[in-house]
Amino acid sequence: MTKNKRLRRRKAARILSNLYAVLVYSVFYIPVAVMIVFSFNDAKRNYYWQGFTTEWYGKLFSFANTDLWDALLYSLIIAVLATLISVTIGVLGGIGLKKFEFRTKRFINMMIYVPIIVPEIVLAVAMLIIFMTVGIRLGMGTILIGHCTFCIPYAVVTIKGRITGDSETLQEASMDLGANRFQTFWRVTVPSIMPGILSSAFLAFTLSIDDVVMSNMLAGPSQSTLPVLILSLNRTGITPDVNALTTVMVALMVAGMLALNGVQRYLKKRENRLAAEAESKRSSAHAA
Amino acid sequence: MKKALTLILALTLALSLCACGGGDPKPTGSGNEPSAASSELNIFMWGDYISETLISDFEKANNCTVNLSYMSDNADSITKLTAGAGDSYDLIMTCDAYMESLIKGGYLEQLDHEQIPNADANINEAYWFGDNRDYCVPYLMNYIYIVYDTERCPIDITCYNDLIRPEMAGQIGSIDGARNLFPMALIALGYDPNSTNESEIKEAYEWLTKFNENVVAYGATQENIVNGTISCMLTYDGNASWAMNELGENNTLTIAPFTSDPVQLGFDLFVVPKGAKHTDLAHKFLNYICEPEVMAANLVDFPYSCPNDAAVAAASDAYRNDPAFDFDYKTNIFFQKDVGDALAIYDQYYQMLKVGE
Numbered sequence: 182m183t184k185n186k187r188l189r190r191r192k193a194a195r196i197l198s199n200l201y202a203v204l205v206y207s208v209f210y211i212p213v214a215v216m217i218v219f220s221f222n223d224a225k226r227n228y229y230w231q232g233f234t235t236e237w238y239g240k241l242f243s244f245a246n247t248d249l250w251d252a253l254l255y256s257l258i259i260a261v262l263a264t265l266i267s268v269t270i271g272v273l274g275g276i277g278l279k280k281f282e283f284r285t286k287r288f289i290n291m292m293i294y295v296p297i298i299v300p301e302i303v304l305a306v307a308m309l310i311i312f313m314t315v316g317i318r319l320g321m322g323t324i325l326i327g328h329c330t331f332c333i334p335y336a337v338v339t340i341k342g343r344i345t346g347d348s349e350t351l352q353e354a355s356m357d358l359g360a361n362r363f364q365t366f367w368r369v370t371v372p373s374i375m376p377g378i379l380s381s382a383f384l385a386f387t388l389s390i391d392d393v394v395m396s397n398m399l400a401g402p403s404q405s406t407l408p409v410l411i412l413s414l415n416r417t418g419i420t421p422d423v424n425a426l427t428t429v430m431v432a433l434m435v436a437g438m439l440a441l442n443g444v445q446r447y448l449k450k451r452e453n454r455l456a457a458e459a460e461s462k463r464s465s466a467h468a469a
Numbered sequence: 470m471k472k473a474l475t476l477i478l479a480l481t482l483a484l485s486l487c488a489c490g491g492g493d494p495k496p497t498g499s500g501n502e503p504s505a506a507s508s509e510l511n512i513f514m515w516g517d518y519i520s521e522t523l524i525s526d527f528e529k530a531n532n533c534t535v536n537l538s539y540m541s542d543n544a545d546s547i548t549k550l551t552a553g554a555g556d557s558y559d560l561i562m563t564c565d566a567y568m569e570s571l572i573k574g575g576y577l578e579q580l581d582h583e584q585i586p587n588a589d590a591n592i593n594e595a596y597w598f599g600d601n602r603d604y605c606v607p608y609l610m611n612y613i614y615i616v617y618d619t620e621r622c623p624i625d626i627t628c629y630n631d632l633i634r635p636e637m638a639g640q641i642g643s644i645d646g647a648r649n650l651f652p653m654a655l656i657a658l659g660y661d662p663n664s665t666n667e668s669e670i671k672e673a674y675e676w677l678t679k680f681n682e683n684v685v686a687y688g689a690t691q692e693n694i695v696n697g698t699i700s701c702m703l704t705y706d707g708n709a710s711w712a713m714n715e716l717g718e719n720n721t722l723t724i725a726p727f728t729s730d731p732v733q734l735g736f737d738l739f740v741v742p743k744g745a746k747h748t749d750l751a752h753k754f755l756n757y758i759c760e761p762e763v764m765a766a767n768l769v770d771f772p773y774s775c776p777n778d779a780a781v782a783a784a785s786d787a788y789r790n791d792p793a794f795d796f797d798y799k800t801n802i803f804f805q806k807d808v809g810d811a812l813a814i815y816d817q818y819y820q821m822l823k824v825g826e
Contacts, residue, residue, distance in 0.1 A: 226711075228691070228692050228711075229692060246521075248516075248521075248537075306548075306552075309548075309552045309554065310552055310553075313552050313553040313554055314553075318557060319554055319557055393541070397540075397541055397545060398548070400538055401538070401557055402511030402512075402513065402536055402538055402557045402558050402559075403511065403536040403538065404536065404538060405516075405537075405538045405539045409539055409541060410516050410539050411516075412541035413515055413516030413517075413539035413540060413541050414516045414517050415541070416515055416516075416518075417515075417517060417518065417707075420517070
């Protein structure tokens with residue numbers, strides 16, 4: 182009797198938790214699904230559904246509307262550069278802030294959160310004014326600096342979190358075994374924090390590619406980034422070719438996520454294999 | 470090791486600095502000298518708002534590159550101008566409401582009308598106002614007027630005061646924004662639509678609370694009138710055009726036949742920011758878009774109200790017969806003006822209107 186009751190209660194709990202998960206995920210993904218559906222809308226402006234067509238993908242891949250592609254390319258270049266710069270600085274900063282002891286460490290550790298907390302629009306306007314005062318022309322460089330200011334703190338924080346006591350022991354072991362600091366850095370430290378590097382790279386890339394506020398304020402006269410262009414189109418109604426382009430981007434992002442997952446699994450496997458090999462070597466040596 | 474780290478840091482810094490220099494277009498050096506023709510024109514405007522053919526034809530005719538970059542809000546152009554980034558651009562799009570403060574602040578170059586004869590010849594005199602003529606060329610414009618469904622709307626609308634009659638309960642859709650709603654109320658009450666008098670604005674607020682009771686929804690007016698949610702709307706003429714064309718032969722929408730109340734007219738216009746590097750090309754461009762055939766072709770893609778009479782005459786039949794532009798009080802208009810410090814009063818009453826007291 183009581184067992185039945187317990188079973189029933191467990192079943193109800195499972196249904197409830199599934200329902201909860203479905204609800205949460207629908208808030209995430211229904212808008213994206215609607216966006217994708219409307220990329221097949223047979224209407225000049227996306228006000229409501231008027232019929233199915235693949236015309237917009239045709240138009241997109243005929244490269245007739247170069248505006249969209251130019252803006253995407255511009256955004257991608259900026260995102261890749263911002264990722265490279267912020268991950269490089271993030272690795273150095275993360276290691277430095279974890280490993281070394283110095284007087285202003287606490288202060289610097291705290292200050293790294295400031296660009297994360299300060300509203301982006303405040304940073305953007307401040308930067309615009311500084312660039313204008315110093316006389317730097319607005320353009321890709323200024324957008325890039327702007328993006329780095331909010332990508333670097335995230336990269337530092339993520340990578341710092343990956344450096345555990347284990348990796349420090351490994352570093353000491355590596356240097357005990359005769360590797361110099363440089364070899365230790367490349368062959369021990371970097372591989373041990375690789376998952377952190379990859380996720381901070383993805384984070385920086387994502388933050389940069391969908392940024393509007395900085396890109397809007399710091400853009401020069403020659404080119405706009407994709408999010409700024411899309412926001413500008415919003416005035417007269419967004420055309421379905423924008424949906425088509427964003428659908429392609431979503432597909433690529435998902436593919437990228439899967440690839441990252443694959444790489445991380447490969448790294449994990451290799452780590453396990455190397456550990457197992459070392460273990461077997463040690464035991465065979467012991468036996469001999 | 471410390472040295473290696475320093476080296477890497479220095480390299481990173483150098484790399485980022487290189488990147489800064491790389492993205493910027495080099496100044497062409499022609500400056501303001503009229504003798505050397507510029508080869509580059511930088512325009513800051515709304516996205517998807519000018520024909521690509523127009524741009525590429527202009528590029529070919531003048532052997533130059535036109536760089537378009539886009540704003541996401543009218544305030545963007547003001548921010549760029551006032552922060553001092555104006556001189557990176559040669560033409561900036563803004564709207565008439567900002568003109569007074571831009572001129573006062575000295576942010577604009579004066580136009581040389583000798584270089585833009587097409588603008589003077591073709592743009593209707595009613596659409597030049599005040600000092601603006603020296604500083605801007607109107608591009609396209611939008612009326613904010615009342616449209617209603619002759620079959621479904623309980624009464625015929627002939628003035629703003631008809632909108633607060635009890636018969637109109639649950640019939641109205643409206644665009645939003647303090648500076649779109651308050652002028653309508655001020656005119657209905659017989660005041661200046663750009664009033665700065667607090668007691669007048671307060672009365673307008675009371676008028677708007679009655680209007681509010683009849684409103685079903687703010688925004689998406691054109692969709693709501695097509696799907697039958699509302700039978701009357703305060704909206705832009707471009708939205709009305711979309712709705713009327715959507716209904717096609719079944720169109721029963723009509724523009725309210727106002728007899729005395731003026732309607733609001735807003736302009737998107739081009740200005741030359743102070744310190745612009747390629748003013749010669751900017752003038753050529755302004756003159757080019759005022760050519761009747763050029764603008765007429767542009768109206769095919771962007772069928773909005775156009776201040777250029779000659780272009781309208783040369784435009785396609787579809788454009789000239791658009792029912793949304795067919796009304797006879799086109800010059801009984803008012804403009805949004807800078808209300809200075811009174812803007813805070815408007816905002817205060819607008820918030821009360823939106824969230825209650």
